[in-house]
Amino acid sequence: MATLNLKNVKTRPHPTARDTAVAVRPLSAGETIVSVPAWTTALLISEKGRRCDWCGCLPLPGDPLLKCGGCGSYWYCGKKCQLRQWKAHHRSICKYYARYTASAAFQGLPDEEKVDAVLLSHTLANLHESPAEDPAREDDSSPYSVFQTLIEYTSVGYSVPPVCGKSTSISPSPEASSLYARFGNNNFVLHSHLTAFAHGIFPLTSRLFNHSCVPNAVVKYKLKEADLPCMEVVAIADVAEDEEITIPYLDPAIPLDVRQHQLQSRYGFKCNCVACTFQRKINPVPFPSPEDLKGLEAILRQRIQLTGVHSHALSSRYLLPQLPPDLFPLLHDSYLPSLSEAFSKTSHDGEYALALEAGLTLLGLYSMIYPRNYPLIGMHALELAKTAWNASIQGVPGKSEDARLKEARSYLVLSREVLGVLGPEGDPGGPMEEINTLTELLRADGPA
């Protein structure tokens, strides 16, 4: 396929990744770079019967999902979603689905692969079912054509899962093999408020965006009844014209070795982003001794300098490579998980003073590891705001009620700013609604 040239982004050759996406014009944090409807999706096993198999929406209260009368295993918001999925692929799957999912070949797959097996079945059925509507084989910008140009999965030893349909053969067809060869390193896990609910194929996004552990864009999903989920790639930093646009293929906070292994085995490349390069240079780091830890954590909290006004309290530059050597032990693989667990446990147990201290330390660590405006920072700031609010209600010693409320407000402002850059996504409600509710409660509690 030739280079792509869209409104905000185009492809440019890359020395090792074939192509990369660059901005066609300057982009601001919060701008949607591309909007790509799913080609096909498949719900996670845990979400079956909970949301619509077509549009991914949750049912409205008092309006249960409609079950497919044929297979009894697909659920829809209503007739419109059902009809659309029927035409897209369900009519060639429905009567074989029960036999397929009960088969030893399907049952033997791990859950994640079961979802990909169903996704492959949907995709193949879609190709066979709608040739007239699918301009695929001629139109070079159709999802099918773009998908066929994607880089193949290089991992050795994967096998093509069984496909649902008339044939009971477990040997994959050349078409199934060719599609599946691009699944592992190109497909996406759809999420709502950072919680996964489906796997999906978005060929244009796969064709465009490379990975970085310090990305300047992230993906989110918009859900609308009767439409397939739509992916939006959103800039989380200002991007200059011609600058590369990258997204995270995995959580940049995963320990370096695990991250590198996953990027190599699943995507076939060695990541040379600024975070990996720096972490490779300083690895291995010692675990901080209990005596040192208290002092290092205090420094981390000071570095945040949460002024109580806005996210500009967090630096706009990516600071990890400037980390003073004294603080390197905080990058030990087991430190972040233990700190995160300490925060969850203490806030769950109502030990709010301890939770607020651990939570602020964790915010300090996140702000070093993640780029500014990374959604998880906003989610964590919201948790901290709720914890500070609870501490104010409980009259937790150590600070006055007013000081706790002020703390809650400052975390809330940070959370709103960071999640505001991402904008609305996923299911209704979620963090933005929680931020609005808490803002009202805090307003009722007197002046800032």
Ligand SMILES: C[S@@+](CC[C@H](N)C(=O)[O-])C[C@H]1O[C@@H](n2cnc3c(N)ncnc32)[C@H](O)[C@@H]1O
């Ligand atoms: C979803 S595609 C990205 C688009 C791809 N560059 C292309 O030209 O079609 C994923 C593949 O791109 C390559 N890739 C992505 N990020 C990379 C990076 N940071 N460094 C090197 N290769 C990368 C890998 O081959 C990976 O399997």
